[in-house]
Amino acid sequence: MANLKEIRNRITSVSSTRQITSAMKMVSAAKLRRAQDAITQMRPYANKLKELLGNLNDNADSDEGSIYAEQRDVRRVLMVPITSNRGLAGAFNANIIKETTKVINESYADNDVTVLAIGKKADDFFKKTDYNIKGTTLPSKLDTIYDDLTFNNVAKIASKIMRAFEYKQFDKVVIVYNEFVNAAVQNVNVEQMMPIVANEVEGEESTTVSDYIYEPSKEFIVEELIPKSIKLQLFKALLDSHASEHGARMTAMHKATDNASDLINDLKLVYNKARQASITNEILEIVGGAEALND
Numbered sequence: 001m002a003n004l005k006e007i008r009n010r011i012t013s014v015s016s017t018r019q020i021t022s023a024m025k026m027v028s029a030a031k032l033r034r035a036q037d038a039i040t041q042m043r044p045y046a047n048k049l050k051e052l053l054g055n056l057n058d059n060a061d062s063d064e065g066s067i068y069a070e071q072r073d074v075r076r077v078l079m080v081p082i083t084s085n086r087g088l089a090g091a092f093n094a095n096i097i098k099e100t101t102k103v104i105n106e107s108y109a110d111n112d113v114t115v116l117a118i119g120k121k122a123d124d125f126f127k128k129t130d131y132n133i134k135g136t137t138l139p140s141k142l143d144t145i146y147d148d149l150t151f152n153n154v155a156k157i158a159s160k161i162m163r164a165f166e167y168k169q170f171d172k173v174v175i176v177y178n179e180f181v182n183a184a185v186q187n188v189n190v191e192q193m194m195p196i197v198a199n200e201v202e203g204e205e206s207t208t209v210s211d212y213i214y215e216p217s218k219e220f221i222v223e224e225l226i227p228k229s230i231k232l233q234l235f236k237a238l239l240d241s242h243a244s245e246h247g248a249r250m251t252a253m254h255k256a257t258d259n260a261s262d263l264i265n266d267l268k269l270v271y272n273k274a275r276q277a278s279i280t281n282e283i284l285e286i287v288g289g290a291e292a293l294n295d
Contacts (some may be wrong), residue, residue, distance in 0.1 A: 004278065007271040011264060018260035024088065025253035028246045032183060035243035037235070038181055046236040053196065053229045066226040069168055069196040076112045078138075078161070078170040079104060079131070079191065082177040082237055083119035084245040085143045092178060092186065092248035093121040099188045100176045104131070112175070114170070118142045118238070137164055149242060151235050158231040165194045177237040178244035184251050186244040193233060196226065 083093040104113050111193040115131040117123040122145040126132060133140065145153060157233050164170055173193040178186040214221055255263070 004271065004274055005266060011267045011271065014260050014267065016263050018257055018264065021256040022255045025257060028250035028253060032243065032250055034258055036180065039239040041245045042236055042239055046232050049225070049229050049232060049271060063239045066196065066222045068162065068226055070193050071195055072168075072171040074108075074111060074171045076114070076172075077108045078164070078173045079108075079113060079115045080161070080173065080175045080234075081115065081117055081119075081122045081126070082175065082241040083122040084241070084289060085120040085146055087121065088252060089245055089249040090252040092245055093119070095186075095188050096176055097122060097125050098177065099190065103174070103176065103190055103246055105165050114138075116142070118145060118157075121242075123288070127154070132183055137167075137169070144276060145238070146242065149238060151231070154235040155231040158234045161234075162194070162227060162230060170194075175234065175237050175241075177241045178248075179249060180240045180243040182285075183247040184261035186248055189237075189240075191233070191237070193230060196230070 052192070079100055081096050083096050087093065100115065113131050114133055115122075115126040116133060116138050117126050123143060135161060139157055142157060145157065161173060165173055172195070175189075175191045175193050177189055177191075179189045181187055
């Protein structure tokens with residue numbers, strides 16, 4: 001059995017850890033509130049715009065369709081996994097890395113795959129693989145996007161991805177991210193970013209309108225709204241991932257705090273038993289010494 005000093009030091013160490021995890025839980029809870037408000041306000045607009053443009057693309061003539069809806073033989077694929085820059089969020093980052101690797105191995109094993117990682121955790125993992133960015137015009141060091149997560153900053157990244165698709169560096173672009181459901185649940189989503197496909201809004205039936213009235217013109221709608229929709233899709237994925245990160249970290253720190261409390265209670269029980277055993281031994285030594293003197 002460990003001596004009393006070792007147990008006291010262990011209790012002190014676990015108590016310090018509990019204070020840290022409790023503070024991190026409160027910080028993540030405060031950040032989660034803002035991130036949750038941002039994604040819940042964005043989601044209806046993004047889904048409706050995606051539905052509208054999916055129907056527009058279905059009804060567009062071949063000579064009026066956007067280049068971002070062009071269907072090609074898939075040979076070069078760009079995967080865009082979205083993770084966080086920090087850990088201590090449970091399986092948040094590991095789930096994205098696992099799902100990205102799974103999709104590559106199962107769906108694009110025979111294709112030339114490139115990974116554009118957003119977030120330090122995914123970047124650290126994939127830069128050691130054969131999927132690292134090579135010979136493209138894609139941006140790098142995208143972990144700084146979380147320092148100022150705004151539509152304008154995300155649009156710059158999306159524009160470079162769109163330009164690479166337009167120049168036929170890639171035939172397909174796929175996003176992998178955590179969709180925010182609540183603080184305890186985050187679903188891993190795999191979405192096709194380009195080429196644009198017919199809308200599939202979760203929880204709603206797809207409705208295709210047979211005819212539209214276009215103002216000022218169909219060409220303007222195709223040229224202006226479709227690029228904006230693609231940028232908005234990436235922005236929504238980042239907002240989802242940002243809210244999911246704080247939810248996952250808050251849940252992980254809550255569990256860590258509870259585990260630390262349980263461990264402290266167990267250590268106190270061990271400490272009390274060890275102290276009682278020590279006192280008993282001292283009493284036995286005193287009694288034994290007294291009997292020895294009497295003899």
